[in-house]
Every structure is written in C-alpha cells, then in structure tokens.
Amino acid sequence: xxxxxxxxxxxxxxxxxxxxxxxxxxxxxxxxxxxxxxxxxxxxxxxxxxxxxxxxxxxxxxxxxxxxxxxxxxxxxxxxxxxxxxxxxxxxxxxxxxxxxxxxxxxxxxxxxxxxxxxxxxxxxxxxxxxxxxxxxxxxxxxxxxxxxxxxxxxxxxxxxxxxxxxxxxxxxxxxxxxxxxxxxxxxxxxxxxxxxxxxxxxxxxxxxxxxxxxxxxxxxxxxxxxxxxxxxxxxxxxxxxxxxxxxxxxxxxxxxxxxxxxxxxxxxxxxxxxxxxxxxxxxxxxxxxxxxxxxxxxxxxxxxxxxxxxxxxxxxxxxxxxxxxxxxxxxxxxxxxxxxxxxxxxxxxxxxxxxxxxxxxxxxxxxxxxxxxxxxxxxxxxxxxxxxxxxxxxxxxxxxxxxxxxxxxxxxxxxxxxxxxxxxxxxxxxxxxxxxxxxxxxxxxxxxxxxxxxxxxxxxxxxxxxxxxxxxxxxxxxxxxxxxxxxxxxxxxxxxxxxxxxxxxxxxxxxxxxxxxxxxxxxxxxxxxxxxxxxxxxxxxxxxxxxxxxxxxxxxxxxxxxxxxxxxxxxxxxxxxxxxxxxxxxxxxxxxxxxxxxx
Amino acid sequence: xxxxxxxxxxxxxxxxxxxxxxxxxxxxxxxxxxxxxxxxxxxxxxxxxxxxxxxxxxxxxxxxxx
Numbered sequence: 001x002x003x004x005x006x007x008x009x010x011x012x013x014x015x016x017x018x019x020x021x022x023x024x025x026x027x028x029x030x031x032x033x034x035x036x037x038x039x040x041x042x043x044x045x046x047x048x049x050x051x052x053x054x055x056x057x058x059x060x061x062x063x064x065x066x067x068x069x070x071x072x073x074x075x076x077x078x079x080x081x082x083x084x085x086x087x088x089x090x091x092x093x094x095x096x097x098x099x100x101x102x103x104x105x106x107x108x109x110x111x112x113x114x115x116x117x118x119x120x121x122x123x124x125x126x127x128x129x130x131x132x133x134x135x136x137x138x139x140x141x142x143x144x145x146x147x148x149x150x151x152x153x154x155x156x157x158x159x160x161x162x163x164x165x166x167x168x169x170x171x172x173x174x175x176x177x178x179x180x181x182x183x184x185x186x187x188x189x190x191x192x193x194x195x196x197x198x199x200x201x202x203x204x205x206x207x208x209x210x211x212x213x214x215x216x217x218x219x220x221x222x223x224x225x226x227x228x229x230x231x232x233x234x235x236x237x238x239x240x241x242x243x244x245x246x247x248x249x250x251x252x253x254x255x256x257x258x259x260x261x262x263x264x265x266x267x268x269x270x271x272x273x274x275x276x277x278x279x280x281x282x283x284x285x286x287x288x289x290x291x292x293x294x295x296x297x298x299x300x301x302x303x304x305x306x307x308x309x310x311x312x313x314x315x316x317x318x319x320x321x322x323x324x325x326x327x328x329x330x331x332x333x334x335x336x337x338x339x340x341x342x343x344x345x346x347x348x349x350x351x352x353x354x355x356x357x358x359x360x361x362x363x364x365x366x367x368x369x370x371x372x373x374x375x376x377x378x379x380x381x382x383x384x385x386x387x388x389x390x391x392x393x394x395x396x397x398x399x400x401x402x403x404x405x406x407x408x409x410x411x412x413x414x415x416x417x418x419x420x421x422x423x424x425x426x427x428x429x430x431x432x433x434x435x436x437x438x439x440x441x442x443x444x445x446x447x448x449x450x451x452x453x454x455x456x457x458x459x460x461x462x463x464x465x466x467x468x469x470x471x472x473x474x475x476x477x478x479x480x481x482x483x484x485x486x487x488x489x490x491x492x493x494x495x496x497x498x499x500x501x502x503x504x505x506x507x508x509x510x511x512x513x514x515x516x517x518x519x520x521x522x523x524x525x526x527x528x529x530x531x532x533x534x535x536x537x538x539x540x541x542x543x544x545x546x547x548x549x550x551x552x553x554x555x556x557x558x559x560x561x562x563x564x565x566x567x568x569x570x571x572x573x574x575x576x577x578x579x580x581x582x583x584x585x586x587x588x589x590x591x592x593x594x595x596x597x598x599x600x
Numbered sequence: 601x602x603x604x605x606x607x608x609x610x611x612x613x614x615x616x617x618x619x620x621x622x623x624x625x626x627x628x629x630x631x632x633x634x635x636x637x638x639x640x641x642x643x644x645x646x647x648x649x650x651x652x653x654x655x656x657x658x659x660x661x662x663x664x665x666x
Binding site: 012013014015016018019022062063 | 615617
C-alpha cells in the first residue's frame with residue numbers, strides 16, 4: 001500500500017472534498033482517499049502505481065487545480081476594506097446611540113460589581129449579544145439547523161425548541177458548576193500569573209476570532225482555531241453537533257459551553273472562585289447564563305435573517321467588537337502577569353470616577369444630627385461627615401442608582417450591612433466614642449467616613465484629617481470590577497493614588513527590608529519602594545485593619561506568586577529576589593495596582 | 601422516464617456537481633439535472649428510479665431526499 005499527499009487549491013466546502021474524493025475513487029488502484037478542504041490537501045492510499053498525470057486528471061475533472069492555495073496576509077480586495085470601514089462606522093453609530101440612551105452607563109459603570117444579581121443579569125444580557133454570541137452562537141446555529149434538516153416540516157415553534165434546550169442546559173450547568181467552583185474557591189486560589197496567562201490566552205483566541213470575522217486577513221482562514229473545530233473539539237462539542245440531533249444532545253452542548261472561554265464567562269467564573277461560596281457561585285453564574293439566554297436565543301433568528309451584504313457587515317461589526325474586547329482581555333491579563341503593557345491606554349478608558357467629597361457637618365434638628373448623603377454608581381457624596389459624640393444621628397441615604405456596588409453598604413463599627421432601596425433609606429445610630437466610623441460598599445470599592453468629635457468640640461480643627469481621608473477614597477475606584485470589556489479585573493487602573501515614597505531599604509545582613517503599613521483609609525503606605533536587583537528582599541506589610549473585598553488581598557505580580565490576605569494585627573511577609581530591573585506593581589489579587597516597587 | 605425528487609442541503613455549485621455525479625452513477629440513469637436553488641433533481645433513466653437507490657447513492661454526503 002502506498003500513500004501520497006497532494007496539495008489542491010480552490011476547495012471551499014465539504015462538497016468540494018466529496019467531488020475530489022469521488023474522482024479519485026474512480027481509479028481501481030485507489031483504496032482510500034481523505035480530502036481536507038481547510039488544509040487544501042488530499043491523502044491518497046493506493047496499490048501499485050498512481051501517476052502524477054492520473055492525480056492531476058482526477059483533480060482537474062473535479063474542477064480544482066493541484067497546488068497550494070495562496071493566502072496573503074492582507075486582503076487585496078478593496079471591497080473588504082470598504083466594508084470594514086462601513087462596519088466601523090455602524091459600530092460608532094451604535095456606540096453614540098447607546099451612549100445617548102445611557103445604555104453605556106448600565107453596562108460599564110455597573111460591571112464593577114458582580115455581587116448584585118440584577119447587575120449580573122445585565123452583564124449576561126450584554127454578553128449574550130456580544131462575546132458569548134460570537135463564541136457560542138455558531139454552536140447554537142449548528143444544532144438548530146441539524147434539527148431543521150431532520151424535521152423539514154417542523155413549525156417555527158418546533159424549530160425554536162433546540163434553542164430552548166440548549167439554553168436550559170447552559171443555565172443548569174452554569175448554576176451547578178458555578179456552585180462547584182465557588183465551593184472549591186474556598187480551598188484553592190489560582191496564582192495571579194496563571195490567571196493572567198489564562199486571560200491573555202483567552203484574549204488571543206478572541207483576537208483571532210475577531211480577525212477572522214473582519215475577513216481582511218485571508219491567511220487566517222485556514223487557521224481552524226474557530227470555535228466549532230478548535231476548542232470545542234477538545235470538549236467533544238463539535239462531535240456532538242455532527243451527530244443526530246436530540247434534545248439531550250442540545251442540552252449537553254449547552255452545558256459544555258461552561259468551558260468555552262468567553263471573556264464575560266471568565267470574569268464571572270473568577271468572581272465565583274473568589275467568592276469562596278457555593279451559593280454565591282451558583283447564583284451568580286446561573287443568573288449570568290439566564291441573562292445570556294435572550295441574546296443567544298435571538299442569534300439564530302438574527303443571523304438567519306441577515307443575508308448577503310447585510311450578513312457580511314453584521315459579522316464584520318461583530319468582529320470589530322470582539323477585537324476590542326480581546327485587547328481589553330490581553331491588557332488585563334498582562335497587568336496580572338506583572339507587565340505594565342498598556343497602562344497608558346487603560347488610563348484613557350478607566351479614568352478615576354470617585355468624587356471626593358468635602359467634609360460635611362451635620363445639621364442638628366431637635367437634638368438629632370441629620371446627615372444627607374447621595375449614593376450613585378460612583379459611590380457616596382458627600383462621603384465624609386463630622387458628627388458629635390453622644391448625639392443621635394439620622395443618616396438619610398438617597399439611593400439614586402440601586403443597581404450598583406455602592407448600593408450595598410456596610411459598616412463593621414456600626415454593625416450595619418444593608419442593601420439600599422431606591423430613594424431614601426434611613427439609618428439611625430448614636431456614636432458613643434470619639435474617633436472615626438468608616439463605611440464602604442460591600443466590595444470595599446467605595447468608602448466614606450464619619451469623624452466623631454467630642455460634643456462642643458471644634459469641627460474645624462478636624463478639617464485637615466477629613467481632607468486626608470477624602471483623598472484616600474479614590475484609590476479603590478474600579479477595584480472589584482473590570483475594564484470596559486468586563487473580562488477579568490483591573491481595568492480601572494488609572495487610580496488617583498497618591499504616591500508616598502518610602503525611605504531606602506534597610507539592610508539586614510544581605511537582605512533588603514522594606515516595610516509598609518496597611519490601613520483601611522490609606523491602603524498600603526508608603527506605596528513606592530526602591531530595591532536593588534540580585535539581592536534578596538523582604539517586604540513586610542503590617543496590617544492595622546482588616547482589608548475588605550478585593551483590596552483585602554495583596555500580591556506582587558512578577559516578583560512572587562504569593563497572595564496574602566490583609567488581616568488586622570498580622571504582618572504579611574513577601575520574600576523574593578528580584579532578578580530584573582524594572583517597575584513592579586503591588587496589586588490586589590485581581591490585579592488592581594496600589595503601589596510600586598522599583599528594582600534598580 | 602423522468603423521476604423528480606427534491607434534495608435538501610444544497611449550498612453551492614459543488615453540491616450540485618456531487619449530487620449529479622452520484623445519482624448519475626445509478627445504473628440505467630442517462631441524465632441528471634439538479635437545480636441548486638430549488639433542490640429539485642430531474643433524473644432521466646430507462647427505468648423507474650426509487651428513493652432508496654438515490655439515498656444509497658448519496659450515502660456519506662449531507663444531502664437528503666425531502
């Protein structure tokens with residue numbers, strides 16, 4: 001038995017493969033032939049001899065030519081670029097319309113917090129018409145067309161059933177597996193560099209998908225890293241879509257999409273892991289999957305409705321969106337790995353949003369101190385107050401944006417943990433000692449403070465301290481959420497973080513020792529250090545108070561994989577020996593920068 | 601004698617060609633014309649061609665008789 005592989009150009013579909021295969025099988029000496037249109041090859045097994053002329057004749061008879069398909073790096077068809085420009089223009093229009101309608105505020109400012117289920121649902125909706133549609137939509141279509149083919153007389157409702165089962169399977173698996181990873185998250189923690197690498201890998205896959213969708217890179221067409229063939233084959237998904245359609249298969253397909261790394265899905269899974277709670281994980285991912293359902297249910301309809309030019313524009317527009325999201329992923333991933341890749345770019349997209357309030361003094365009415373505060377998706381305004389000890393306080397919080405992180409308010413000192421209702425919420429308490437009472441959102445992103453002064457004390461005297469507190473507030477802007485892509489964390493890295501330069505490292509034998517103190521209001525202080533490379537470094541962080549939310553964890557990407565929790569009274573010690581000079585960030589476990597170590 | 605059947609899943613001229621080739625090999629068939637858009641296949645043969653024979657000829661392809 002002899003075997004030969006020949007290159008064939010011009011094939012573009014399964015039928016082309018069949019045509020060529022049939023032609024070869026007409027030769028009696030050919031025993032088996034496998035034609036692959038994506039590779040542009042034919043593998044021929046034959047007995048005796050098979051001449052080049054015979055091969056060429058078979059290929060030509062089938063209507064194709066021998067040789068390699070040329071796949072230039074850039075398309076030479078001007079129409080592709082014109083279409084791309086139109087797609088970009090459409091996208092810009094959509095962007096402006098969405099902005100005018102305020103849709104942007106919903107999807108971007110609120111994505112910082114995944115702990116509120118309505119927000120998770122909204123993110124799901126967004127994902128369902130963007131990344132998840134781009135990645136999972138193809139599968140849905142596959143299953144649906146399979147069903148339509150087997151049941152050509154099916155009614156529209158019957159044809160819709162595969163979509164329903166697919167999404168049902170998806171929601172169930174997200175809930176169950178979300179609970180599982182939430183539960184497991186309490187035992188293990190992925191190191192930041194692994195996390196960053198995963199996110200970068202996802203970004204690269206998305207970049208490839210986007211590049212294929214915009215269709216100006218013909219050489220990428222042969223790269224079968226598209227979802228149905230590449231990743232999904234790994235999980236046996238594509239095998240299933242090839243098989244006979246059944247409701248069970250459709251459900252299983254939906255269920256396995258849990259492992260498809262759509263950016264939003266990743267972010268949700270990370271959140272579930274970091275929550276360390278089976279219930280939170282299950283609820284978050286279940287709600288997210290539910291949110292993606294409308295978009296995914298619609299994809300079949302939309303994509304089958306758009307045809308010809310409209311379809312090309314549709315996919316090109318989707319391609320641009322996917323590329324943008326991919327870049328966000330990659331930037332966030334790099335941030336986690338410890339490379340300040342696009343810090344300046346990210347700064348443009350994530351300006352600090354937290355308004356710094358000015359210390360407000362309570363009005364006293366009928367012996368009660370009245371405090372008025374607004375809560376929006378950007379935090380609390382004003383966010384610091386001067387109150388007198390021993391006098392009852394009536395704290396009126398006007399919640400203007402109930403679907404945001406800031407709507408869930410906690411104050412350990414006051415023993416308050418409350419989700420604000422839209423409109424006015426009243427909290428009453430009486431301060432019993434002089435000092436400060438802090439409050440934050442449940443993720444620790446937004447903060448505020450009461451300065452309790454002695455009755456009859458001069459509030460003006462405390463003003464400098466108040467300003468100090470206020471200045472510290474913006475540091476956590478964007479801590480728990482993500483950049484515009486909603487993929488991973490650390491998008492809002494452009495923090496208005498005051499830099500406090502530390503004195504030179506203290507030498508303890510051969511070890512350079514640098515020390516910082518963590519407090520709730522000032523975060524890591526000092527937060528800028530300089531050490532020499534090649535010599536061991538010990539970085540000690542003395543936590544005076546408990547950290548909260550994402551900012552309760554600390555790590556040094558690029559220097560060490562260790563992640564430590566900031567616990568009151570404990571000192572977190574990081575020991576490492578920097579080998580390369582450069583700027584290394586001190587971040588929370590999710591990659592939000594909070595300081596820097598300069599290695600000389 | 602002409603038999604007319606309808607095929608599903610024809611998407612491109614290559615599909616048209618494959619179906620024409622395959623059906624054309626059924627013994628007794630003299631001419632096959634497949635219309636890509638309607639999926640209609642006109643089979644001229646010296647005898648009656650039944651659906652089973654066509655199905656067998658299209659074995660291993662995505663095309664089916666509707």
